[in-house]
Amino acid sequence: MKLSAEDLAQRARQIRLVGFDVDGILTPGTLIFDEQGRETKSFHSRDGVGLKLLQQAGLTLALVTGRQSSIVTLRARELGITHVFQGVHDKRQVMDTLLSGLGLHWEQLAYMGDDLPDLSVLCRSALALTVPEAPEEIRAAAHWVAPVGGGMGAARAAATWLLQARGEWARVLERWAD
Structure with missing residues (x-):
């Protein structure tokens, strides 16, 4: 869904939960599974930095996944993300409950997803974000598409874009330039 840069910036300033x-x-x-059926995942370190930048800007983060994995629990703990929902079949219901519990509304949510289980959340979010390899239906529902793929720094790119749209990027850079 196309919005003007001004509309995107206005929505970005309202975001409280990503x-x-x-x-x-x-x-x-x-x-990826080994012979014993143990799953492994790879995460990009820059995505972790991007998630930390969002937290430092005062935004609350949530992970919502259809799979169940101890690796996700470990990564969330490393990043200080406390809202972690795994084995989720209805992501919209989970996000609705989380928003309500935090005293927030859909207009305060930015969400990044890449496939049909994410579509109902993307369609309700103030800012719908995705990756270039997402199916056409997902890209069509998105307000912004990352320049790189999932697991390749897409979350970092989204964090940078969101902080820039909120007018907070210069402040973020100052912290690192000292």
């Missing part, structure tokens, strides 16, 4: 799907957003989406 939700992320995991597989296909924070990871490349490839499921």
Whole structure:
């Protein structure tokens, strides 16, 4: 969905919660199992920095995934993300409950997802974000598409874009330039 830069910036300033799907957003989406059936995932370190930047800007983060993985629990703990929902079949219901519990509304949510289980959340979010390899239906619903793929720095790119749209990027850079 196309919006003007001014409309996107206005929406960005209202965001208080940023939700992320995991597989296909924070990871490349490839499921890797060893001979014992143990799953492994790869995460891009720059995505972790991007998520920390959002937290430092005062935004609350949530991970919402259809799969169940101890690796996701570990990564969320490393990043200080407390709102982690795994094994989710209805992401819209989970986000609705989380928003309500935090005293927030859909107009205060930015969400990044890459496939049909994310569509209902993307369609309700103030800012719908995705990756270039997402199916056409997802890209059509998105307000912004990352310049790189899932697990390749897409979440970092989204964090940078969101902070720039909110007018906070210069302040973020000052912290690192000292």
